[in-house]
Amino acid sequence: MKKYGFKQALVDHTLFYKRNGDDITLLIVYMDDMIVIGSNTNEIEKLRSYLAKEFEMKDLGVLKYFLGIEVSRFKQELFISQQKYTLDLLAETGNSACVPIDTPIENPNDRHMNAVNHILAYLKSSLGKGIIFSRHRHLDIIGYTDFDFAGAKLDRKTTSGYVSFVGGNLVTWRSKKQNVVSLSSAEAEYRALHHAITELTWLKILLSELGYGLRNLD
Template sequence: MDVSNAFLHGELDEEVYMNIPQGYKALKEGLVCRLKKSLYGLKQASRNWYFKLSQSLLSYGFKECQADHSLFTYADGSVFLAILVYVDDLVIAGNDSFACAKFKEYLSNCFHMKDLGVLKYFLGLELARGSSGMFMCQQKYTLDILDECGMLACKPSSFPMEQNHRLALATGPSFSDPSKYRRLVGRLIYLTITRPEITYAVHILSQFMQEPLQAHWEAAMRVLRYLKSSPGQGIILPRENNLELVGFCDSDWASCPLTRRSTSGYLMKLGEAPVSWKTKKQVTVSRSSSEAEYRAMAHAASEIIWLRNLLACLQVQCDSPTLLYCDNQAALHLAANPVYHERTKHIEVDCHFIREHIQSKAISTAYVPTKQQQADIFTKSLGGKTFHDLQSKLGVHNPHSPT
């Protein structure tokens, strides 16, 4: 549902004045208008609208999710509703059609609402439902990027980035239009919502936003050539899916040739559906690969705890510990044994919190062979066969490809 003139519903707590708009004449010279409602453009307009909307939802019986303040949930017996808010757009989900209709009527009485029907397109995300589940992609958004960069007729590539790219050491002429490079990388970052397999490539490209070189632009064009090969590729959310949260974490030790910092990557899956993933350069230099893996486990553990809290808001209880897979035995031993070690005394204290969550049974760890490590695609650039094997395990598929 969409709220018409949403910001005009916000109540102002401050005295705000504006010049008399064109077409109106003041009774006396020097008079101005005092605003009674928020207007688009005011710094506090978004906050005032959110407060007005949240008060209406709370009055109906909704609760604000502490894990995500844009999510509101309602539970009454067997009826459960969830509302996701993005400014003036509301996504409503529930297990009772009558309760949903009743709530929509309530909203229409509070605000001027527009019912857009079944969710098919939301903020650039395309959703299609079928008997086997839901498919989510950004095909139109991808084609718009290709069109903007003049790459609609380019030769497709089978993977997004060359192995051993060494872009951090690239030399040569600067790119002529840095703002164009920044705009493209920003759009690619948003595209990773449904294309997790390009996360690492976009992570590398985003490190050169200040002064991109021609070599960096050509690497970005390589990502677009890969997108050209499958613009409709996306994520499948299976209907018959268990709700067990599982995590994978990995690191690439000393991968940055300039700082020798390592790269962390993790993947979180709810059953067979990917729900969260990330690539991030570690903030300090690790003295060993096991130390880098241990820091990657700490990053993944933070995400696991947040996801468990978010699932609890959605009435999905995680009764058993969340399994976190790692392919480094030394890091697993370090996490499972909260004993002081001379060689690990320099590791940041906040990294050790994973030990507490293991002891509290919120997280359990397990070893996974490197060849089966699904988070490997988030820490390094992979070749053709390895890349496509891991891509299929992520839950990323192209429904338009021939079978």
Template sequence: MKDLGNLKYFLRIEVLRSKRGIFISQKKYVLDLLTETGMIDCKPIDTPLMMNHELQIIEGADPTDQTLYQKLVGKLIYLSHTRPDLAYAAGVVSRFMHKPHKHHLEAVYKILRYLKKTPGRGVMFEKHGHLDLHAFTDADWGGYRDSRKSTSGYFTLVGGNLVTWKSKRQKVDAMSSAEAEFRGIAKGITEVLWIRKLLTELGYAPKKSYKL
């Protein structure tokens, strides 16, 4: 084995160290993606996806290049490994990879315009003197218009630092907003229990209750 020193760049993920802590991002990956798609000089926007976007499969709508669409969405999904702000938007556009239309591709390009404004965003890890675990969950109700399924999401903080996050469509139809929320809470609890077990195996067994 050979000591290569502190990690700086791995699988297109940049690792920056300072007195404040460790910052991970994919700025170069974002700039390369914008250059590759011809969006490097595009007009930036403030949000990756409009609220109540109403994206769905519309019969008779103009189709688009499926290979191009799948390639771009795949890159956005990989980018969401260091960009929690893209998790929901990437999840939405990935629903149409089997049958993309032009309005779906337009939504992808809007995400690229958002990236033009925020190329250097990432995740910061700082020392806060504790390993308290907090988790937050949320869910919509019937937001997926093609099947009326709901979308739930969660993120977890360990020691005040963001460590996991996820946004995913629920597998069954929720009969009420309360049911959709409870299913989202169940996913959050599952993640908390997994992190709790992992911390215990690493020698940092929890000393108090976790908050959801």
């Protein structure tokens, strides 16, 4: 890709990009799968032809399915979901006939398999749910974070999480138990903020590297 004039993103080494004036072409790689997108169809076709000469590959056309995520396109929006992935998971675990459940969590006890089956039943109830990406004419980065101080009853660790938005669209999210036991709610909050700010900073650097100026970082 570098020989072909592309640059490798510093914050994501699987992402390659090429700018030509206001146009940009991007390629992201995962194992032996890749996605090519851009603002200029001619540049995209040139890249496809170049890759076809260098590698034995199959062009699957417009993106519809990638790493378990289904993609649907509308005039001004993209919709992503994991309906097929969920159905496959239910089939593999023998839960295709389970009754859907509207809540994702129950209190696990010694019979942890019951909790697993409960989660699978919840997934079945959310097959049509997904995320919509719309154009909002800005690239503002906004993040939210929260935590439950010492919420884990067994080890008293805190679970913290964050969500981040770019241009009004949800792009990344995380919920994970903190690695250490916080001695105060202030300490737990600072740890939660640390993870959220790290993610927002990464997004800001990535967009700046791709040539998109940002008005603010909230």
